[in-house]
Amino acid sequence: MSEPEALLIRYLRSPAQLASASGADLQLAMRQAEPARLQPLLAKLMTDAGCLEKLPEGSRQRLVSSLVLADSNGRSARWEIERLGHALGPLGIPLVLLKGAAYLARELPHSRTRLLGDIDLLVPRAHLRKAEKTLNFHGWLPSVQTRYDQFYYRRWMHELPPMLHGKRKSVLDLHHSILPPTSRYRVASEAILADAVALPGYPGFSSLSDRDLILHSIAHLFTDGEWDHALRDLNDINQMLQHFDNAGFYDSLQQRARELGLLPVLYYALSACGELLGNPRAGEVAASLDPEHSGFIRRLTNRISKLGMTPAHGSCMSGQARRAKFALYVRGHWLRMPLPLLLVHLAIKAGSQDKSVPDV
Amino acid sequence: MAAGELTLETPPYRFTLRTRFPAVSDNLMKLYGDNPAWAGTDGDFHIHLRPGRGLARLFKSQVVFEFDGQSPFFPLTANQAFPMLEWGMNWCISNHIHHYLILHAGVLGQGDRGLILPGAPGSGKSTLTAALMLKGWRLLTDELGLVDIAGDRITAFVRPVSLKNASIAIIREMAGNDDFSDIARNTSKGDVCHMKPSPISIKNAHRPVIPRLILFPTWQEGARLAVTELSRASALVRLEQQTFNFAVLGEKGFSTLSHLVEHCPALAVTYSDTEQLMPLLESGFGTDHV
Numbered sequence: 053m054s055e056p057e058a059l060l061i062r063y064l065r066s067p068a069q070l071a072s073a074s075g076a077d078l079q080l081a082m083r084q085a086e087p088a089r090l091q092p093l094l095a096k097l098m099t100d101a102g103c104l105e106k107l108p109e110g111s112r113q114r115l116v117s118s119l120v121l122a123d124s125n126g127r128s129a130r131w132e133i134e135r136l137g138h139a140l141g142p143l144g145i146p147l148v149l150l151k152g153a154a155y156l157a158r159e160l161p162h163s164r165t166r167l168l169g170d171i172d173l174l175v176p177r178a179h180l181r182k183a184e185k186t187l188n189f190h191g192w193l194p195s196v197q198t199r200y201d202q203f204y205y206r207r208w209m210h211e212l213p214p215m216l217h218g219k220r221k222s223v224l225d226l227h228h229s230i231l232p233p234t235s236r237y238r239v240a241s242e243a244i245l246a247d248a249v250a251l252p253g254y255p256g257f258s259s260l261s262d263r264d265l266i267l268h269s270i271a272h273l274f275t276d277g278e279w280d281h282a283l284r285d286l287n288d289i290n291q292m293l294q295h296f297d298n299a300g301f302y303d304s305l306q307q308r309a310r311e312l313g314l315l316p317v318l319y320y321a322l323s324a325c326g327e328l329l330g331n332p333r334a335g336e337v338a339a340s341l342d343p344e345h346s347g348f349i350r351r352l353t354n355r356i357s358k359l360g361m362t363p364a365h366g367s368c369m370s371g372q373a374r375r376a377k378f379a380l381y382v383r384g385h386w387l388r389m390p391l392p393l394l395l396v397h398l399a400i401k402a403g404s405q406d407k408s409v410p411d412v
Numbered sequence: 413m414a415a416g417e418l419t420l421e422t423p424p425y426r427f428t429l430r431t432r433f434p435a436v437s438d439n440l441m442k443l444y445g446d447n448p449a450w451a452g453t454d455g456d457f458h459i460h461l462r463p464g465r466g467l468a469r470l471f472k473s474q475v476v477f478e479f480d481g482q483s484p485f486f487p488l489t490a491n492q493a494f495p496m497l498e499w500g501m502n503w504c505i506s507n508h509i510h511h512y513l514i515l516h517a518g519v520l521g522q523g524d525r526g527l528i529l530p531g532a533p534g535s536g537k538s539t540l541t542a543a544l545m546l547k548g549w550r551l552l553t554d555e556l557g558l559v560d561i562a563g564d565r566i567t568a569f570v571r572p573v574s575l576k577n578a579s580i581a582i583i584r585e586m587a588g589n590d591d592f593s594d595i596a597r598n599t600s601k602g603d604v605c606h607m608k609p610s611p612i613s614i615k616n617a618h619r620p621v622i623p624r625l626i627l628f629p630t631w632q633e634g635a636r637l638a639v640t641e642l643s644r645a646s647a648l649v650r651l652e653q654q655t656f657n658f659a660v661l662g663e664k665g666f667s668t669l670s671h672l673v674e675h676c677p678a679l680a681v682t683y684s685d686t687e688q689l690m691p692l693l694e695s696g697f698g699t700d701h702v
Contacts, residue, residue, distance in 0.1 A: 365481040
């Protein structure tokens with residue numbers, strides 16, 4: 053890589069460097085962590101390294117405040133899950149928490165330093181309509197969107213348009229699958245649901261199994277077009293790999309990835325965890341994997357995805373990183389839909405002057 | 413200030429500002445000329461006010477507020493660049509700082525004794541804050557009351573007072589000086605003008621106050637003075653509506669406000685003229701109970 057690496061990534065890879073870092077570098081890392089949504093994690097790493105005192109008072113307040121916010125997000129999310137249980141529990145259908153809500157409910161270590169916005173909930177497709185109506189009845193309403201957006205989500209996506217609670221303004225994404233039905237990577241929802249495990253303390257709710265939790269996060273990150281929080285997502289994956297690592301875990305993970313057709317994305321994720329986040333075990337396993345992609349595609353994808361992890365901050369977003377994020381945006385759409393469908397979709401979006409395309 | 417970066421200290425925070433709008437630099441000079449400032453990038457919050465891009469700039473000149481890789485606001489017309497900076501600086505604090513319970517209130521001091529003026533929009537909070545500052549009270553804030561988590565102290569965050577519409581002329585006349593920014597017309601809040609904090613306020617910017625009186629003002633044209641003493645419960649509920657981060661702080665937010673209302677009386681007043689309030693304020697502050 054010819055461009056200098058973001059300080060934040062360097063500190064995530066080797067937190068030991070924090071102890072000898074200058075106040076100015078720590079301040080810059082704090083600023084890079086803002087758009088990456090990694091301020092609470094940096095706050096914890098700096099607390100552990102005993103170097104918070106090197107920040108000026110105002111910056112220290114700002115960084116430590118992110119931990120207060122993460123705590124508050126967790127508290128609100130637990131309450132939302134409780135309310136969802138109250139609304140949907142009587143239906144007696146499987147309710148699978150995904151992503152941040154699942155990390156929180158499972159009390160995974162990284163959830164304590166993670167900012168959490170939307171709640172993601174998966175229900176079997178057969179019960180989707182019933183679940184939606186019940187939620188409407190309990191105050192979760194469709195967020196305002198165009199008719200095309202409503203149609204697009206319902207026809208082509210793996211989730212309904214975000215629902216907003218009328219009083220609490222909390223946002224819920226109701227999923228019926230983990231990836232869009234038109235995606236190049238087709239994951240059988242039945243297989244994922246069959247392996248879900250009950251969540252102690254959250255009656256009626258379950259979580260994906262350990263390996264599916266990681267694979268879902270990986271599939272999401274490496275097939276998505278939205279790379280703004282990619283570093284945070286990679287950190288989720290890395291911390292879960294370390295948390296679940298025991299004899300045979302990586303073999304079992306590979307086995308499951310093969311069953312679900314996610315071997316290529318597992319390779320890219322492990323390779324990025326090894327190289328960017330200094331997880332040697334992940335790096336070794338990546339090197340031993342056959343990702344079923346040609347050497348050229350493999351090198352290209354590795355390179356742009358690593359550049360795509362750059363925090364979206366002026367101090368580290370080089371031209372290369374910008375171009376990589378754009379390429380990943382295009383790639384995300386390409387993977388999500390067959391080309392004719394994609395062209396129709398983009399034409400409609402262009403005509404509607406929607407501003408969801410990132411500024412590159 | 414030349415084009416480029418400058419770090420400005422408004423204790424307890426430092427802002428690194430970058431802008432090429434000459435009107436912003438001029439107003440900064442005028443209102444923050446007595447604050448410490450240096451050419452550096454060591455601010456706690458980095459703000460870049462830049463001209464709008466794209467086709468829109470052919471029709472009207474716009475200003476965009478950028479903060480650490482984000483643009484949280486819609487662009488405004490360029491004549492609002494300075495108020496946008498002020499609003500944006502407030503946003504930086506109210507959205508990122510949970511070290512304090514942040515009250516939407518004016519706070520003034522006499523020595524170490526503090527007066528809190530929580531303000532719903534239209535309550536006349538800013539006008540009253542400005543008027544009291546001109547009468548010699550020390551300004552701690554016009555907008556963001558930084559209450560220590562223990563609930564017993566308020567940290568100063570001395571910044572220009574934001575005046576709107578009719579109050580601009582009234583306060584200018586009362587001040588009789590030129591410590592005001594340009595007036596930005598037709599903003600979402602009407603006409604807006606910022607007033608420089610008094611020298612004594614800037615000089616004491618590091619000095620907190622102990623809350624002694626909470627006054628919920630309601631300005632009403634022609635009204636005779638009406639004073640209602642508020643129960644602690646009622647004061648707490650009213651204060652909670654004027655907090656930025658009560659929910660974020662959770663239990664701590666509640667204990668902070670509880671401590672505050674336990675130790676500090678609260679009044680609701682309706683008035684039409686600042687002079688009506690002076691006897692009340694002088695009796696409430698004249699004697700030192702400590």
